[in-house]
Amino acid sequence: MHAAERLVNLTIALLEARRPMTFDELRRRTRYYPQPEHATARRMFERDKELLRSLGVPIRTEQAYGMEEPGYRIDRREYELRDLHLEPDEVTALALAAELVAPAELALALAKVSARGPDPDPDVVPAARLPLDVTAVDGAAAVVVERRRVRFPYRTADGREEPREVEPYGVVRRRRAWYLVGRDVARDGLRGFRLDRMTGPLEAVGEAGAFEVPDGLDLAAVVSGPEARPVAVDLEVTPEGVRDVVARGGRDVGPGAHGTRVMRVEGLDRVRDLAWLLAISPEAAVLGPPEVRDDVAHGLHRVVEAHAEVPS
Amino acid sequence: MSRVPDVVRMLTLVPWLLERPGASIAEIAAAFATTEEAIRTELDHLDYCGLPGLGGGDLIDVRILGDTVVVGMADELRRPMRTTPAETLRLLLAASQAERMLGPAAGALTRAVAKLRAALGVPEDAVVVVEPEAGDLVEELRAAVVAGRRVRISYRGRGDTTAVDRDLDPWRLELHDGAWYLHAHDHGAGAARIFRLDRAAALRVTEQPVTVPVPAELEAPRYVPGPEDPEVEVLLGPGGTWLLDAVTVAPEATGAAPGGRTARFRVGAPEWFARLILMAGGHAEVRDPSGMRTLVHRRALAGLERLERSSGAASGTSDA
Structure with a gap:
C-alpha cells in the first residue's frame, strides 16, 4: 500500500474508531502494517503517527481501563473544522x-x-x-494561537544572550522586522521581541490557555518605540518644492516671502521625518516648531562640514 | 513541486469535492494552487482509501469522467481538517496585510476574519501587520486598475529635478520592501515603467480605457544601474548604515573604514543621490568623485541659506 494511502486510511480508521484502538488491534483489523516482524510494523506505525501529528492531525493516546497497551483515536470534534x-x-x-x-x-x-x-x-x-513572507511566523504560531507560555534565548540590543519567558499575545510586522509581543514574565512588562534576535527555537512551557490577552491591547504600539508625538510643521516652500510637500499631505496656509508658499504638514515625527525634511531643505525651509527647525539646521551643518574639504 | 502526494491536501480534497460534484481538474488545481498532474495523482490514491475492513463498498468512490471529478461514499471525511495554528496565523496575516487594499471588499474581509477567529479560538489581537499606510493615491490607483482607466500622475523620477506629468495605463500596484510601486505602461516613453509612489503627487483618473494589456510577467521593482553610470564612494558612520537598506541600488562593494564603513554605488541620477546623502544628516559622506561631493555640499548650503532667509517665526504646533 502506498504511504499516502496508508496515512489517509489510518486517519479515517482512527476517526471512525468508537473507542481507542491499540496498535495490535489496528494491525489485526486493517492491512496497513503487514510486516511479519512485529517490531518492524510497530516502527512504521510510530513514524506514521508522528508524521500525521506534525501535519496537525490530533491523534490522542489514551490508556483505557483494563487495557495493557495504550490505544489511539482521533476525536472528531478536535479534527474537524466547524x-x-x-x-x-x-x-x-x-x-x-x-x-x-x-x-x-x-x-x-x-x-x-x-x-x-x-x-x-x-x-x-x-x-x-x-x-x-507569511511563513516567517510559523514557529511562533502555535504558542500564540494556543496561548501557551514560551521560552527562548534572546540576543539583547547590546549583544548579550539571555533566556526569556513570555506570555505571547501576538505577532507584529513593522519596518521589515517581525516581532513577538507579549508579557515578559521575569520583568512583568509588555515587551516586543524581534524574531531575528531569537538565537534558538521557541519552547512551549505549560498548558494551553494559560493566560488571557488583555483587553484593548495595542500590539503595534509596543514595538513602535518611545511614544511618538506627532507634530505639525510649517514650511516655506518654493514653487519647485510644492509637489513634494503636497505628496506628504501638506496644506496651503498662505503666501510666503519671495514668491514662496507657506504650507503645513500635520502628523510628522520629529525623529523619523527629519530625513525627509533634510531632503527637501533646498526647496522648503522649516519655519517651526523651533526645535524641528534646529534639528534641520544642525543636520545641514553636519553635511556641509563633512563635504567642505577635499578628502585626504 | 514534488510528486509526493500531499496527505493533508488529500484529506481536504474529499470534503471540497463532496460540495462541488463535477468540478474540473483545472478548477481543482487552481483552487489548491498546484498542478493538474498532482491533483490526478492524489485522486488516484484516494480511490484506494476508505474505512478499514475488507469490503470494496467501504472505499471512497472517486470517478473521473474526462476532465470532471465526482467523489462519493466519503461521509467519514465530510468536513475538512482544522487549519493548523501556522495556517491560521498565515491567513490572519494575509488579511491584515491586504485589508487596506481591498477597497469596498474590506468590510467583507473583516467579517470573514471575525468568523475565522471565532471558529479557531484566536485571541482578538493575535496578529497585527504594520506597514506604511496606503495613502489616498494607492486607493485611487487601485480603483483605476480595477476599472481599467488611464491615469495622469505628477512624478519626480530619480533623474528629474522637478515633477513631470506622465500618462499611464496602470497595471498593478506592488508593495516592495516597504514602499509602494505602480507597474504601468508609460505612454510618453512608449514602454513599461515602474513608478515609486512616494515620488508621485497629483493623480487624475481619466475616462479613457487602458489600451496596453498587462504583460504576463512583471519585473520586481529594482533599479538596475547602467554600466556607464559613475561610481560613487560613500563613507557611512554608525548613524548612516541605514542607507544601505534604503537605497534600492545594491552597493558594488562595501568595506570597513576608520569611523565607519565604505560603500560604492553606481549612480545614474546625481540629484536623487544628493538628496539621499542630505537625508543622512552628516552620517554619510561622499568621498569620491569630487563632483558628487561638490553637489552635496552645494545642496546642503542651499538648504541652510533658505533656512536663514526664511522668517523663522515660531510657528507650527504639536498636535498630540
Whole structure:
C-alpha cells in the first residue's frame, strides 16, 4: 500500500474508531502494517503517527481501563473544522487577500476554510501585489494561537544572550522586522521581541490557555518605540518644492516671502521625518516648531562640514 | 513541486469535492494552487482509501469522467481538517496585510476574519501587520486598475529635478520592501515603467480605457544601474548604515573604514543621490568623485541659506 494511502486510511480508521484502538488491534483489523516482524510494523506505525501529528492531525493516546497497551483515536470534534458559514463576498475577500499576499502558501488553508462554503467570485481583479513572507511566523504560531507560555534565548540590543519567558499575545510586522509581543514574565512588562534576535527555537512551557490577552491591547504600539508625538510643521516652500510637500499631505496656509508658499504638514515625527525634511531643505525651509527647525539646521551643518574639504 | 502526494491536501480534497460534484481538474488545481498532474495523482490514491475492513463498498468512490471529478461514499471525511495554528496565523496575516487594499471588499474581509477567529479560538489581537499606510493615491490607483482607466500622475523620477506629468495605463500596484510601486505602461516613453509612489503627487483618473494589456510577467521593482553610470564612494558612520537598506541600488562593494564603513554605488541620477546623502544628516559622506561631493555640499548650503532667509517665526504646533 502506498504511504499516502496508508496515512489517509489510518486517519479515517482512527476517526471512525468508537473507542481507542491499540496498535495490535489496528494491525489485526486493517492491512496497513503487514510486516511479519512485529517490531518492524510497530516502527512504521510510530513514524506514521508522528508524521500525521506534525501535519496537525490530533491523534490522542489514551490508556483505557483494563487495557495493557495504550490505544489511539482521533476525536472528531478536535479534527474537524466547524462550518464557518462564510458568505460569498467573505470568501471572495479572503481569496483576494491570499492572492495579493502569498497565493501558494495560503492555498491549502483557504481550501480548508472554504471547503463547505461558496466559491470566490472569479472575476475579481487583483490590482496589486503585497507579498509578505507569511511563513516567517510559523514557529511562533502555535504558542500564540494556543496561548501557551514560551521560552527562548534572546540576543539583547547590546549583544548579550539571555533566556526569556513570555506570555505571547501576538505577532507584529513593522519596518521589515517581525516581532513577538507579549508579557515578559521575569520583568512583568509588555515587551516586543524581534524574531531575528531569537538565537534558538521557541519552547512551549505549560498548558494551553494559560493566560488571557488583555483587553484593548495595542500590539503595534509596543514595538513602535518611545511614544511618538506627532507634530505639525510649517514650511516655506518654493514653487519647485510644492509637489513634494503636497505628496506628504501638506496644506496651503498662505503666501510666503519671495514668491514662496507657506504650507503645513500635520502628523510628522520629529525623529523619523527629519530625513525627509533634510531632503527637501533646498526647496522648503522649516519655519517651526523651533526645535524641528534646529534639528534641520544642525543636520545641514553636519553635511556641509563633512563635504567642505577635499578628502585626504 | 514534488510528486509526493500531499496527505493533508488529500484529506481536504474529499470534503471540497463532496460540495462541488463535477468540478474540473483545472478548477481543482487552481483552487489548491498546484498542478493538474498532482491533483490526478492524489485522486488516484484516494480511490484506494476508505474505512478499514475488507469490503470494496467501504472505499471512497472517486470517478473521473474526462476532465470532471465526482467523489462519493466519503461521509467519514465530510468536513475538512482544522487549519493548523501556522495556517491560521498565515491567513490572519494575509488579511491584515491586504485589508487596506481591498477597497469596498474590506468590510467583507473583516467579517470573514471575525468568523475565522471565532471558529479557531484566536485571541482578538493575535496578529497585527504594520506597514506604511496606503495613502489616498494607492486607493485611487487601485480603483483605476480595477476599472481599467488611464491615469495622469505628477512624478519626480530619480533623474528629474522637478515633477513631470506622465500618462499611464496602470497595471498593478506592488508593495516592495516597504514602499509602494505602480507597474504601468508609460505612454510618453512608449514602454513599461515602474513608478515609486512616494515620488508621485497629483493623480487624475481619466475616462479613457487602458489600451496596453498587462504583460504576463512583471519585473520586481529594482533599479538596475547602467554600466556607464559613475561610481560613487560613500563613507557611512554608525548613524548612516541605514542607507544601505534604503537605497534600492545594491552597493558594488562595501568595506570597513576608520569611523565607519565604505560603500560604492553606481549612480545614474546625481540629484536623487544628493538628496539621499542630505537625508543622512552628516552620517554619510561622499568621498569620491569630487563632483558628487561638490553637489552635496552645494545642496546642503542651499538648504541652510533658505533656512536663514526664511522668517523663522515660531510657528507650527504639536498636535498630540
